[in-house]
Amino acid sequence: MNLLAKIRDVPDFPKKGVLFKDITTLLKEGPAFREAIDQMVAMLQDSKIQIDKVAAVESRGFIFGAPIAYKLGVGIVPVRKLGKLPAATVSVDYSLEYGVNTVEMHSDGVERGEHVLVVDDLLATGGTTRASIELVEKVGGIVSGVMFLIELEFLNGRQTIGEYPTFALLKF
Amino acid sequence: MNLLAKIRDVPDFPKKGVLFKDITTLLKEGPAFREAIDQMVAMLQDSKIQIDKVAAVESRGFIFGAPIAYKLGVGIVPVRKLGKLPAATVSVDYSLEYGVNTVEMHSDGVERGEHVLVVDDLLATGGTTRASIELVEKVGGIVSGVMFLIELEFLNGRQTIGEYPTFALLKF
Numbered sequence: 001m002n003l004l005a006k007i008r009d010v011p012d013f014p015k016k017g018v019l020f021k022d023i024t025t026l027l028k029e030g031p032a033f034r035e036a037i038d039q040m041v042a043m044l045q046d047s048k049i050q051i052d053k054v055a056a057v058e059s060r061g062f063i064f065g066a067p068i069a070y071k072l073g074v075g076i077v078p079v080r081k082l083g084k085l086p087a088a089t090v091s092v093d094y095s096l097e098y099g100v101n102t103v104e105m106h107s108d109g110v111e112r113g114e115h116v117l118v119v120d121d122l123l124a125t126g127g128t129t130r131a132s133i134e135l136v137e138k139v140g141g142i143v144s145g146v147m148f149l150i151e152l153e154f155l156n157g158r159q160t161i162g163e164y165p166t167f168a169l170l171k172f
Numbered sequence: 173m174n175l176l177a178k179i180r181d182v183p184d185f186p187k188k189g190v191l192f193k194d195i196t197t198l199l200k201e202g203p204a205f206r207e208a209i210d211q212m213v214a215m216l217q218d219s220k221i222q223i224d225k226v227a228a229v230e231s232r233g234f235i236f237g238a239p240i241a242y243k244l245g246v247g248i249v250p251v252r253k254l255g256k257l258p259a260a261t262v263s264v265d266y267s268l269e270y271g272v273n274t275v276e277m278h279s280d281g282v283e284r285g286e287h288v289l290v291v292d293d294l295l296a297t298g299g300t301t302r303a304s305i306e307l308v309e310k311v312g313g314i315v316s317g318v319m320f321l322i323e324l325e326f327l328n329g330r331q332t333i334g335e336y337p338t339f340a341l342l343k344f
Contacts, residue, residue, distance in 0.1 A: 010258035020258045024278055028225065028247040037242055053200065059231035063238045063248065070209055070239040075200040078235070086182040086192045106196055 003039075004170050006032045007150065021150055021172065023121055027063065036169060037067045040147060043167050044072070049144040050115040055079055055105070057120040057132050064149055065119035077109035077116075079132045090138045094131040103128065105135040112140030123151040123168055126160030133164065175211075176342050178204045179322065193322055193344065195293055199235065208341060209239045212319060215339050216244070221316045222287040227251055227277070229292040229304050236321055237291035249281035249288075251304045262310045266303040275300065277307040284312030295323040295340060298332030305336065 006026035013020040026032050044051065051072055056065025057079045069076040082091065082102040089104040110116055116136045120129060123146075133143045143164050151157065151168030158166055178198035185192040198204050216223065223244055228237025229251045241248040254263065254274040261276040282288055288308045292301060295318075305315045315336050323329065323340030330338055 008259070013258040022258045024250060024257070024259070024281060028249050028281055030225075030241070030244075030246040033247055034242060034245055053202075056235075059234060059252075060250075062231060062234035063228075063250070066235045067239045067242040069202070070206060070242070072202075073206055074202040075205055076235065077200050078196060078232075080231075085196070086185040086194045087180070087196070109196060109200055 001032060001035050003032060003036055007170065021122060021152070023060065023149060036149060037064070037071065040064065040149070040167070040169050041068055041071045043169065044068070044117065044145070044147065047145065047165060047167065049117070049165055051117045051144060052114040053077055053110060053116050053141075055110070055116050055118045055132060055136055057103075057118070057128060058084070060121035061119050064121055064147075068117075068119060068147070077105060079103050079105050079135060090135055092131040092134045092138070094127045096127065101128070103131045103135060105139070107139055110136055110139050110141035114141050115144040116141045118143060118146045119148075121149050123148040123157040123161075123166070124155050126155075126157030129157070130160050130162070133161070173204060173207050175204060175208055179342065193294060193324070195232065195321060208321060209236070209243065212236065212321070212339070212341050213240055213243045215341065216240070216289065216317070216319065219317065219337060219339065221289070221337055223289045223316060224286040225249060225282060225288050225313075227282070227288050227290045227304060227308055229275070229290070229300060230256070232293035233291050236293055236319075240289075240291060240319070249277060251275050251277050251307060262307055264303040264306045264310070266299045268299065273300070275303045275307060277311070279311055282308055282311050282313035286313050287316040288313045290315060290318045291320075293321050295320040295329040295333075295338070296327050298327075298329030301329065302332050302334075305333070
């Protein structure tokens, strides 16, 4: 199946001049969604990286992180926006084009020495991903890889992510 | 497995006097997460309701809606907060204790006559769920059921939801 063709371009979202990659046109088709998850899991299994847990980035990252964790039979820890998690957290700030954003994870979400796969829907500049990696490492986890449905290659997000095995199913 | 025992009580979140049911302690254990999804899917299959698509409610609803859709082999349509969806949407307002909230869905997220299961993590007063049902019906979908991980029975959310088959794996 041509999964790339299932992604819809929406011009001027979230602001003028941006061509937004809309994944909902892929999600809404059962066979396309299933094949995307199966192919993502196959890429991970082929790579032979160790995965003890999935860290899924709010909120579209949950849509891929949850079925990947389910298929792998591992737990899932949510990376969320500031103030959403009820128990003790660690947090990391990162810069946006204008201003600063913060991501949080429960301090007990990852055990020391656990191998963690970070999952999000889209790799753009890599800022959120880099902050999510730092969260995992802050509590003693080992980031064994990073997985996306889509990578926007022209934004060089891999450079921001650094030396971590990085997987993307679809590339633009 | 005693899945109920995997839920953590966090007092005074999000505000004083509220005892928050924290699902992250269940999510982070692979076998518990897998069993929760398997049991939710088994409840749906036993009920024999028709499900052509899952409508998952942002953002914790994505964590259950996505693997349920994956296992059933159907598509998933996100119900999101205002302004998050890039293409044409329908929206429904609903009242909170103080003020009004709005949920949105893509107008083309559900086809006319499709049977849709609404999924969220927790049934409290049922306001968000009721609004999500209205979204599906606004575009011509048929809500065949509503599924939660947790139901807080003392809040009578089923009364707000109304005549739709309503399933919850864990009850408090």
